[in-house]
Amino acid sequence: xxxxxxxxxxxxxxxxxxRALIACVALGLGSGPVGVLLMLRRMSLVxxxxxxxxxxxxxxxxxxxxxxxxxxxxxxxLVAGLSVALLSGLVSRSTPLREDASFASFYLTxxxxxxxxxxxxxxxxxxLHVLFGTILAIDAKALYFIGAITSIxxxxxxxxxxxxxxxxxxxxxxxxxxxxxxxxxxxFLFLVVLNLVAGFQALGTLMAVGLMMLPAxxxxxxxxxxxxxxxxxxxxxxxxxxxxxxxxxxxxFASGPTIILTASVIYGCSLLIGPSAAMRRxxxxxxxxx
Amino acid sequence: MSPSSIHLQDxxxxxxxxxxxxxxxxxxxPGSLTAIVGPNGAGKSTLLRALMNDLPLASGRIDRxxxxxxxxxxxxxxxxxxxxxxxxxxxxVLLGSWRQAGAFRAVSEGSVSEARxxxxxxxxxxxxxxxxxxxxxxxxxxxxxxxxxxQNAKLILLDEPFTAIDARTTHDLLQVVRRWHQDxxxxxxxxxxxxxxxxxxxxTLLLAREPVAWGPTATTMTSDYLMRARLMAERWDETxxxxxxxxxxxx
Numbered sequence: 053x054x055x056x057x058x059x060x061x062x063x064x065x066x067x068x069x070x071r072a073l074i075a076c077v078a079l080g081l082g083s084g085p086v087g088v089l090l091m092l093r094r095m096s097l098v099x100x101x102x103x104x105x106x107x108x109x110x111x112x113x114x115x116x117x118x119x120x121x122x123x124x125x126x127x128x129x130l131v132a133g134l135s136v137a138l139l140s141g142l143v144s145r146s147t148p149l150r151e152d153a154s155f156a157s158f159y160l161t162x163x164x165x166x167x168x169x170x171x172x173x174x175x176x177x178x179x180l181h182v183l184f185g186t187i188l189a190i191d192a193k194a195l196y197f198i199g200a201i202t203s204i205x206x207x208x209x210x211x212x213x214x215x216x217x218x219x220x221x222x223x224x225x226x227x228x229x230x231x232x233x234x235x236x237x238x239x240f241l242f243l244v245v246l247n248l249v250a251g252f253q254a255l256g257t258l259m260a261v262g263l264m265m266l267p268a269x270x271x272x273x274x275x276x277x278x279x280x281x282x283x284x285x286x287x288x289x290x291x292x293x294x295x296x297x298x299x300x301x302x303x304x305f306a307s308g309p310t311i312i313l314t315a316s317v318i319y320g321c322s323l324l325i326g327p328s329a330a331m332r333r334x335x336x337x338x339x340x341x342x
Numbered sequence: 343m344s345p346s347s348i349h350l351q352d353x354x355x356x357x358x359x360x361x362x363x364x365x366x367x368x369x370x371x372p373g374s375l376t377a378i379v380g381p382n383g384a385g386k387s388t389l390l391r392a393l394m395n396d397l398p399l400a401s402g403r404i405d406r407x408x409x410x411x412x413x414x415x416x417x418x419x420x421x422x423x424x425x426x427x428x429x430x431x432x433x434x435v436l437l438g439s440w441r442q443a444g445a446f447r448a449v450s451e452g453s454v455s456e457a458r459x460x461x462x463x464x465x466x467x468x469x470x471x472x473x474x475x476x477x478x479x480x481x482x483x484x485x486x487x488x489x490x491x492x493q494n495a496k497l498i499l500l501d502e503p504f505t506a507i508d509a510r511t512t513h514d515l516l517q518v519v520r521r522w523h524q525d526x527x528x529x530x531x532x533x534x535x536x537x538x539x540x541x542x543x544x545x546t547l548l549l550a551r552e553p554v555a556w557g558p559t560a561t562t563m564t565s566d567y568l569m570r571a572r573l574m575a576e577r578w579d580e581t582x583x584x585x586x587x588x589x590x591x592x593x
Binding site: 092211212214215217218220221222223224225227228229230231275276277278280281 | 394396411412414416418422423424427428429430437440441443444445446473
């Protein structure tokens with residue numbers, strides 16, 4: 053088997069693989085930078101909670117549309133995710149509960165509700181599709197949907213970059229000079245939900261967050277500056293998508309999990325050989341004079 | 343625009359109804375350099391936050407005169423700053439030009455060179471590209487002072503700026519404070535070092551929840567007053583009755 057047959061031919065031959073690849077690249081462009089910011093705000097697990105919170109909305113969309121319909125489920129997921137984000141924010145601002153605690157309670161409620169709704173109507177196969185996604189079934193319409201979300205994400209991030217970074221790094225300062233930090237916080241949570249909704253057709257509600265957080269952790273091991281981290285994360289997500297699709301095609305694995313596992317392998321290698329990684333501790337280099 | 347004092351009229355700030363600052367009246371004259379001294383829990387940081395308009399008053403009022411919220415530069419005690427955030431020293435200092443650049447406008451060349459000068463004047467020449475994670479605590483405090491320099495604030499509030507900072511850094515940063523004073527800015531600093539206050543701060547407010555003394559440092563920092571401040575009860579009185587001193591600011 054030639055290199056061409058191994059790495060390129062599948063994408064030449066099959067449209068669904070091409071669409072899946074483009075979806076991965078687009079998802080990475082949006083989710084990568086969002087994941088980096090999420091991690092720097094020490095909210096890695098909030099991403100996870102949000103991905104569960106999206107489920108009941110998607111399920112209601114699924115019921116109303118009477119099947120797997122991306123617009124209906126996407127809209128439902130968006131509404132559900134945003135409600136959980138807003139409610140958790142409200143609870144943590146008006147009670148002694150911290151934001152992670154209120155997120156945990158809301159997303160568990162949300163997840164249970166979602167599974168219940170899906171099981172009321174659909175078969176187990178449908179539930180599996182919602183939970184784990186069907187990246188090889190992405191059609192042109194779904195691709196536009198993902199592309200639109202990626203564009204909105206990148207443009208919004210570019211516009212609110214400065215206040216968002218200040219809000220992450222020194223919230224007190226932003227409050228003092230600009231008055232309102234929570235506006236940017238909610239805009240950012242909106243982007244998180246939006247990207248999870250984009251990811252769930254491809255990877256399912258449970259694993260959409262994988263393409264957000266794994267590339268972000270990889271980026272933190274390699275890059276020093278924030279823009280560097282964002283670029284690394286987006287590139288890692290795209291590469292994971294490509295390798296994951298190739299591997300799943302040749303070995304007949306399920307695509308979604310293979311993509312996430314590829315990202316995990318990259319994470320593992322980065323842990324060993326990255327510039328701030330374990331290997332560097334084991335092989336100490338002589339210190340400098342000053 | 344004529345400079346006007348910051349008047350405090352019978353200010354009480356309470357947490358859970360227990361007063362942290364109790365019936366404080368007085369004024370900070372424009373261009374004054376005041377130290378706020380007092381034991382822990384005396385309401386010093388609380389007072390600064392109230393001056394920032396960051397806390398509601400239980401009674402009384404604060405008249406800031408012509409000082410707008412954006413005219414205030416504030417250095418919190420233990421800023422909730424993420425010191426591992428991947429941001430460069432230069433970018434942190436440039437945040438001081440927020441009033442010009444805001445959230446969305448471009449940062450001007452002038453601000454960039456001003457930031458470079460501010461860094462030089464706190465002794466960090468050439469640190470622009472360093473990440474803040476690589477700085478020591480003292481160096482980071484210098485960066486925050488550089489950011490304050492750039493903010494060009496009329497009213498500067500410093501909450502224990504020299505705690506856990508070595509003598510040389512303290513000396514350098516006190517020079518910055520002196521320069522602000524010479525520029526005619528109003529500076530209010532919470533401090534613990536009595537000798538430092540006597541040497542560098544013309545005005546002192548001695549606070550022990552209630553104001554103990556407020557005026558020229560020589561007349562307020564007497565051993566008599568200091569002893570009285572030290573005797574402040576640290577604990578809240580859970581059975582305290584409602585304070586019924588009439589609210590004089592309403593008159």
